[in-house]
Amino acid sequence: MGAAGKPRLGDLLIDRGVITPDQLQIALKEQQRQRRPLGELLVQLGFATEALIKETVSEVQQTESVDLDKIAPDQQALMLLPRREAQKFRVMPISFDPQQRQLTIAISNVYDLTRIDQLRTVVGNDISIRPLLAGDSEIESAIDRYYGIELSIDGILHELETGEVDLASIQSGDGEYSQPVVRLVDALLSDAVRRRASDIHFEPERGFLRIRYRVDGVLRQVRSLHSSYWPAMVVRLKVLSNMNIAETRAPQDGHFSKLVAGRSVDFRASVHPTTHGENFVLRVLDRETGIVGLDRLGLHEDALTTLKIMLARPEGILLVTGPTGSGKTTTLYSMLNHVNKETVNIMTLEDPVEYPLPMIRQTSVSEAAKVDFVTGIRSMLRQDPDVMLIGEIRDEDTAEMALRAAMTGHQVFSTLHTNSAVGAISRLLDLGILPDLLVGNVIGIIGQRLVRRLCRHCREAYTPSEVELKLLGLEKPVPIYRAVGCARCDHQGYHGRLAIMELLKMDPELEELITTRRPVSELLQRALNKGFRTLAEDGIQRVIEGETTLEELSRVVDLTHRL
Secondary structure, three states, rough: OOOOOOHHHHHHHOOOOOOOHHHHHHHHHHHHHHHHOHHHHHHHHOOHHHHHHHHHHHHHHOOOOOHHHOOOOHHHHHHHHOOOHHHHHHOOOEEEEOOOOEEEEEEOOOOOHHHHHHHHHOOOOOOEEEEEEOOOHHHHHHHHHHHHHHHHHHHHHHHHHOOOOHHHHHHHOOHHHHHHHHHHHHHHHHHHOOOOOOEEEEEOOOOEEEEEEEOEEEEEEEEEEEEEHHHHHHHHHHHHHOOOOOEEEEEEEEEEEEEEEEEEEEEEEEEEEEEEEEEEEEEEHHHHHHHHHHHHHHOOOOHHHHHHHHHOOOOEEEEEEEEOOOHHHHHHHHHHHHHHHOOOEEEEEEOOEEEOOOOEEEEEEEEEOOOOHHHHHHHHHHHOEEEEEEEOOOOOOHHHHHHHHHHHOOOEEEEEOOOOOHHHHHHHHOOOOOOHHHHOOEEEEEEEEEEEEEEOOOEEEEEOHHHHHHOOOOOOOOOEEEEOOOOOOOOEEEEEEEEEEEEEEEHHHHHHHHHOOHHHHHHHHHHHHHHOOOOHHHHHHHHHOHHHHOHHHHHHOOOOOHO
């Protein structure tokens, strides 16, 4: 119990089974070192989610909480508190009552009287402040959402046009936030994360700098800046990525993490020399969007059931196939998340590790440390694993080691670059794997692609043409949808992506055909007879259901053979 007889946060979380006593002790030890709120440290250490902490803190403090995702602040409240002050005090204005002269705000600690008093000096001493409890990341995200990143970019560009940029200050890091280039780069990173971009491209041309985001798998130009801004911007990006700023003629790689909208986002950086200057590409690794549950992959009920049955098998190898950018890593992490328990030892070997996962031992392939896939698998097998993730099967040695791990009682997940699930069998045989090694050791093979999901707020129904009916395999016209575009989808017509999949579950008859090295066409026909649904069929079903468009499906899956 606390001093006032109220239960303490840590005790309540233990009673509810959210954390263990050992985890509480670790967090308390860290609190002595960092002098930060216990709830914030528990989230940072990965012991609890911010939503659970907020709910429990609200109960302990007997205060009212607010879900910032479900409310829209009024304009008067936003005008009372400028963006800079909202970020400085880490509060989000929600509403203002002019009659009672009361400003309602969201704050992570409603008893932080010092912060509330400082806030009162900004909004006016005649205004009372009503604090509601919210998580720090919720507040940061709401500030980005409602104050508008785009306006800040325009403001910084105006500042750049009217002032001089001190390159020396950017390189040394002195007075960082006084430099508009530093703020411009940060604003662009925040804007990209807010728009759910997976990659940010900085592309110098003869007289200008093109900035493009890859959103939902498609590149979109978002800005064109004068080429004079680029030298200072590329220095800032290199400093963040720990690259050599003096080297401009050779490719370089790097990475960094940054707090964006209240959460840590990782960026993988690559710079490449071109005729007009250095081309810079950032891969955005947002843990919040990168790791999803199996139920949120968007699979049909029968496909989800088949996948869960395959995951229930205790040993064997499960392969995910598809080209680069088809969502293989997301699917693999979803499967790992599904089997991740305290009773299971999971180890991964990746190139590189993209998303850190709790309770999972993750290793990056490293040439410097002489860790490749073969030596890594051999080492992991001595670590008593139950489940192993091997980032990619590229050669015969890796394939053979992965299959031998599956033979010795381990569940193995991996990826393979093939165009279809059935094609993975011939690919493994081409690598030099004997058919007898495949039989009994392959659980199943998943082939997948990602298609953009239609915006439900603006999609438009229409009757397909004769050619479209042939592509869909339909005899009678049924209404399907096309993309339009509205404010909710940023005028793209699509919002988010969904996976289309083909799931090949191995059975004795298929294994017999593999043993005798039957052609892929025969394997496919056997699978179709057993109810196997191809990528094209799964995608066409999504088109008929109004989830995506025929045009979008044709972009990622070949449908011409149906004509």
